[in-house]
Amino acid sequence: MTRDLTIAEVRLTPILVADAPLLNTQGVHQPYTPRLIVEIVTADGITGVGETYGDTKYLEPARALAERLTGRSVMDVNGLFGIDLAVDASRVEGRTDAGGLRGVQSAGKLRLSVLSAFEVACLDAQGRALGLPVHALLGGKVRDAVEYSAYLFYKWAAHPAGVPAEPDEWGAALDPAGVVEQARRLRQRHGFGSFKLKGGVFPPDEEIAAVRALAEAFPGHPLRLDPNGAWSVATSLKVAKELGDVLEYLEDPTLGTPAMAEVSAATDVPLATNMCVTTFGEIKEAFTRDAVQVVLSDHHYWGGLRNTQRLAAVCAAFGVGVSMHSNTHLGISLAAMTQVAATVPGLHHACDSHYPWQPEDVLTERAVFVDGRVAVSDAPGLGVELDRDELARLHRRWAEDDGWLRDRDDAAAMRTAEPHWRTPVMPRW
Ligand SMILES: O=C([O-])C(=O)C[C@H](O)[C@@H](O)C(=O)[O-]
Numbered sequence: 001m002t003r004d005l006t007i008a009e010v011r012l013t014p015i016l017v018a019d020a021p022l023l024n025t026q027g028v029h030q031p032y033t034p035r036l037i038v039e040i041v042t043a044d045g046i047t048g049v050g051e052t053y054g055d056t057k058y059l060e061p062a063r064a065l066a067e068r069l070t071g072r073s074v075m076d077v078n079g080l081f082g083i084d085l086a087v088d089a090s091r092v093e094g095r096t097d098a099g100g101l102r103g104v105q106s107a108g109k110l111r112l113s114v115l116s117a118f119e120v121a122c123l124d125a126q127g128r129a130l131g132l133p134v135h136a137l138l139g140g141k142v143r144d145a146v147e148y149s150a151y152l153f154y155k156w157a158a159h160p161a162g163v164p165a166e167p168d169e170w171g172a173a174l175d176p177a178g179v180v181e182q183a184r185r186l187r188q189r190h191g192f193g194s195f196k197l198k199g200g201v202f203p204p205d206e207e208i209a210a211v212r213a214l215a216e217a218f219p220g221h222p223l224r225l226d227p228n229g230a231w232s233v234a235t236s237l238k239v240a241k242e243l244g245d246v247l248e249y250l251e252d253p254t255l256g257t258p259a260m261a262e263v264s265a266a267t268d269v270p271l272a273t274n275m276c277v278t279t280f281g282e283i284k285e286a287f288t289r290d291a292v293q294v295v296l297s298d299h300h301y302w303g304g305l306r307n308t309q310r311l312a313a314v315c316a317a318f319g320v321g322v323s324m325h326s327n328t329h330l331g332i333s334l335a336a337m338t339q340v341a342a343t344v345p346g347l348h349h350a351c352d353s354h355y356p357w358q359p360e361d362v363l364t365e366r367a368v369f370v371d372g373r374v375a376v377s378d379a380p381g382l383g384v385e386l387d388r389d390e391l392a393r394l395h396r397r398w399a400e401d402d403g404w405l406r407d408r409d410d411a412a413a414m415r416t417a418e419p420h421w422r423t424p425v426m427p428r429w
């Protein structure tokens with residue numbers, strides 16, 4: 001049967017999803033975070049879905065792109081990336097994003113972050129039309145399940161008093177015992193075998209103590225610590241020395257490729273990054289200086305699933321490991337991450353995912369972790385179905401917001417509890 005894969009309609013639905021009071025070096029997560037759900041509908045009535053950041057700066061170019069897609073084919077993904085998509089560079093150029101902790105912002109990265117959701121939606125639609133899973137469109141899976149790590153956060157028991165929020169079931173984690181307890185619960189619930197602690201929140205000695213406590217509680221399990229560049233070179237080396245025997249890798253201990261290269265030259269602990277290598281243009285300097293040993297890809301800002309595969313190929317050529325970074329995301333993105341991760345031969349580290357922290361989703365069925373792994377779906381497309389009632393409910397929440405939650409800002413969220421808080425000057429320690 002011949003199908004008409006012409007794009008007939010594009011639907012964009014910005015939503016606000018509940019988020020826990022997770023701490024990072026910039027501040028704390030807001031009680032709700034913006035995401036954008038993209039639906040691409042073909043003339044035949046097949047709908048493909050994608051997901052990306054939902055802040056205003058992403059919504060504006062997403063709307064402009066959506067308007068230009070009708071009449072094109074969902075098969076024309078190369079053409080999609082050729083569309084001249086204007087983004088307002090003055091909103092991003094040279095700035096660090098206010099919560100995402102994904103390195104320096106640029107117009108190019110913003111553009112790719114938008115395009116990635118459309119690419120995923122096109123691939124989902126293609127797969128549904130052809131009766132093939134997305135991994136088959138990407139060359140085929142090399143594994144049947146993708147391993148994820150438990151993403152541990154220092155956190156408050158609740159969002160600040162007076163701030164509307166959903167109930168939190170996890171409690172506080174503000175010291176080594178709290179971190180270990182959180183790790184135990186995440187492992188119990190999802191079977192995770194490796195653990196990543198989001199650091200840069202407390203002075204390094206406290207975070208070293210938390211990682212030591214994890215090593216005692218989970219002997220032999222891979223551990224990572226990620227302060228998002230909050231440390232100087234000297235502090236990074238001190239932490240590397242003290243934790244070298246238990247760390248799988250240290251993630252972005254310090255900011256920028258030159259400083260990472262200095263740390264890397266003086267320690268045997270592998271360094272991972274989702275901050276100094278975030279675009280193809282940043283690879284050459286980082287790899288030739290041996291600044292990083294593992295790149296944490298993120299299909300959102302690397303520009304989709306095919307670019308993730310390209311990144312993995314470049315990493316393989318340089319003998320650099322590859323794994324995946326995560327921001328707050330829902331099940332569409334988890335499905336996309338799992339589909340592409342299934343196709344990457346040299347994926348030797350468990351991927352990051354915030355998904356366990358998201359009590360809400362826009363899918364009819366939540367993704368499940370078994371032994372810390374998500375099974376690779378062989379159903380057509382991404383293998384997920386939208387829950388339209390839930391999508392509408394989360395969109396209403398976005399529509400009714402007065403604007404303060406529509407742009408993620410972890411420092412602003414922190415100020416609701418600590419009015420004098422400012423985004424810290426780096427390095428903090
Ligand atoms: O460096 C990382 O792994 C991240 O940036 C992940 C997230 O942004 C995380 O730190 C967060 O959401 O607070």
Ligand SMILES: [Mg+2]
Binds near residue numbers: 226228251274325
């Ligand atoms: Mg990181």
